[in-house]
Amino acid sequence: MLPRLAHIDTLRGLLVVFVILLHANLRIPFGPPELAQVLGLRLTGILFRSGYYAVIVFFVLSGYLITSASIRRWGDLSQVRLEAFYRMRAARILPTLLLLLAVLSGLHLAGSTWFALDADKVPLWRALLAALGLHLNWLEAQVGYLPGPWGVLWSLSVEEAFYLIFPLLCVLSGSERRLRLMLLVPIMLGPLARSVFSDNELWQDHSYLSGMDGIAFGCLAALLAHRVPKVPSAAVQRLMLLSGIVLSVTVFCFRKEVFQLGLTRFSLQVTLLELGIALLLVTSHWRPWRWCGIAATAPLRWFGRNSYEIYLTHMFVVIPGAWLYQQAGVPAAWIPLWFMATVAASGLLGQAVAQFFSEPLNRAFGRRG
Numbered sequence: 001m002l003p004r005l006a007h008i009d010t011l012r013g014l015l016v017v018f019v020i021l022l023h024a025n026l027r028i029p030f031g032p033p034e035l036a037q038v039l040g041l042r043l044t045g046i047l048f049r050s051g052y053y054a055v056i057v058f059f060v061l062s063g064y065l066i067t068s069a070s071i072r073r074w075g076d077l078s079q080v081r082l083e084a085f086y087r088m089r090a091a092r093i094l095p096t097l098l099l100l101l102a103v104l105s106g107l108h109l110a111g112s113t114w115f116a117l118d119a120d121k122v123p124l125w126r127a128l129l130a131a132l133g134l135h136l137n138w139l140e141a142q143v144g145y146l147p148g149p150w151g152v153l154w155s156l157s158v159e160e161a162f163y164l165i166f167p168l169l170c171v172l173s174g175s176e177r178r179l180r181l182m183l184l185v186p187i188m189l190g191p192l193a194r195s196v197f198s199d200n201e202l203w204q205d206h207s208y209l210s211g212m213d214g215i216a217f218g219c220l221a222a223l224l225a226h227r228v229p230k231v232p233s234a235a236v237q238r239l240m241l242l243s244g245i246v247l248s249v250t251v252f253c254f255r256k257e258v259f260q261l262g263l264t265r266f267s268l269q270v271t272l273l274e275l276g277i278a279l280l281l282v283t284s285h286w287r288p289w290r291w292c293g294i295a296a297t298a299p300l301r302w303f304g305r306n307s308y309e310i311y312l313t314h315m316f317v318v319i320p321g322a323w324l325y326q327q328a329g330v331p332a333a334w335i336p337l338w339f340m341a342t343v344a345a346s347g348l349l350g351q352a353v354a355q356f357f358s359e360p361l362n363r364a365f366g367r368r369g
Contacts, residue, residue, distance in 0.1 A: 006293040006301060007284050012061060013303030015054040017343055020314050022051030023148065024342050027322035028335060046253055052205065053252060055155050056214050056270055058307075060277045062159055063218025064225075070170070071226050077170040077179060085167040091365030092308075093160060095358040097153075100312050101131055104149055114319045115147050122146070134161045141203035148315035158211035166219070176223060183220050186212040187271070194267035204267075214274045221278035225285035232286075241283040247276025303347050309358060310350030317346045 025048040030036055036044055067077070074080050107115040108124050117127055121143045127150060130139040136146075137154035145151055173179040190213025194204050204210060232240075251258060251273040263269045292301070303310060321342050330338070 004305070005288075006297070007289040008061065008065065009301040009304030010292040010297045011304065012058070012307040013300030013305075015057055015061075016303055016307040016310050016314075017300070018047075018050040018054040019311060020318065020343050020346050021048050021339065022054075023315060023318050024322070024339055025049070027318065028325055028338065030335060030339070042253065045255060050252060053270075053273060056211070056273060057277050058155070059159065059211050059214030060218040060221070060274050060281070063162075063215035063220075064222045064278075064281045065218070066163065066166070067219040067222035068226065070167075071222065077176050077223075078174055080167045080170040082167050082171065085163075087365065089160070089163055091362045093156070095361040096309050096312055096353060097131070097156070099353070099357060100149065101128060103316075114323070115149060117147065117150070130157075134164070137206040137208070138203075141200050141206060144202075148319055149313075152311060152315065154206045155211065158206070158208050159215065161208055162212050162215045176227065180220060180223060183216040186216045187220075189213070190274075191266045191268055191271050194270060195265065210267075213271065217274040217278040218281070221281045225282045237283050237286055240279050244276045244279030244283065247272045248280065251276070302351070306347065306350045306354045308350075309354040310346055313349050313353055314346035317349055318342055321345065 030044060030048055039047070070077055070080055070085070073084075104115060105124060105128065108117050110116075117124060122139065127136070127139070127146065130136040131150070131153050134157045136150070137157045140146055140151065140154055169182055170179060173182060186209060189209045190211075193207050193209035197209070198204055198207065231237075251269045255269075258264060258269045263272065291297075321338070325335075325338050
């Protein structure tokens with residue numbers, strides 16, 4: 001198990017807040033207009049329309065952390081023990097996922113207005129099969145968006161499908177050098193999957209290859225960080241850090257300009273974002289960002305520690321919260337407070353699930369291993 005890394009937790013916390021704000025904004029568009037004008041179109045876009053990019057960065061972080069943990073546990077990745085790898089993934093992923101599916105099944109059978117599936121589009125058994133069979137992303141591409149708490153599982157389908165294959169590649173490659181070459185394949189195919197292989201917009205964003213290149217970037221970043229024979233000079237590290245910042249900030253913050261440059265035509269902006277984050281992760285391994293451990297970043301680190309549980313459960317706050325806000329007829333000037341309350345409540349729910357459910361079960365699985 002990797003020790004807590006302040007900069008990773010800070011980044012994950014920021015990313016999950018972006019996801020919550022996106023889904024909240026879809027239900028209560030941010031306002032009032034005067035305040036939106038103060039923020040400006042650019043800042044409003046960054047805060048409330050960055051959910052997809054946030055998930056892409058989550059993919060990069062995931063690949064980096066899994067590869068780093070595997071290196072620390074087994075040394076050479078060709079020595080990965082398949083049973084132990086899959087057990088660790090199951091211990092981390094399954095408890096919260098099974099809890100979510102049990103709650104969603106109960107709400108569907110009870111006829112919940114907010115969370116029940118449209119039986120004409122997809123029956124309950126089919127959605128459960130897709131969630132557990134890691135193809136909910138494919139199902140949504142065929143039938144359209146599912147209710148919020150179901151829909152967030154598209155990214156889990158991509159991520160866990162990758163991790164079914166990853167340890168096999170580690171072992172079958174026979175060496176980390178060949179593994180690195182194999183990881184270049186999804187990186188090259190990713191932009192094509194997001195732009196050429198399909199004209200289904202949902203599948204372009206949510207297909208396996210559309211997200212696996214981010215995970216592969218993270219895996220390669222971990223291999224570079226841990227395997228470089230000699231840490232580069234301070235000047236080289238600064239250049240890599242600056243490149244990572246420029247790429248990440250450009251894609252996140254200058255979307256109109258990125259579009260005008262033509263990078264979105266083949267979805268290359270996503271690839272550049274993944275590369276930028278990978279560079280940041282490598283340089284932060286060589287020289288940790290100690291400022292991420294200060295008191296000011298503590299709230300984001302708290303969100304980051306519970307990011308998986310928050311991601312899976314936040315729609316149980318967002319959807320009822322939006323309904324309550326609309327029913328209460330609260331003045332538009334209070335909308336910023338509603339957004340802050342929604343983010344805070346989502347964090348508290350995720351933290352409760354982590355503390356009282358998923359973490360105890362995770363530890364129990366670990367002891368059995």
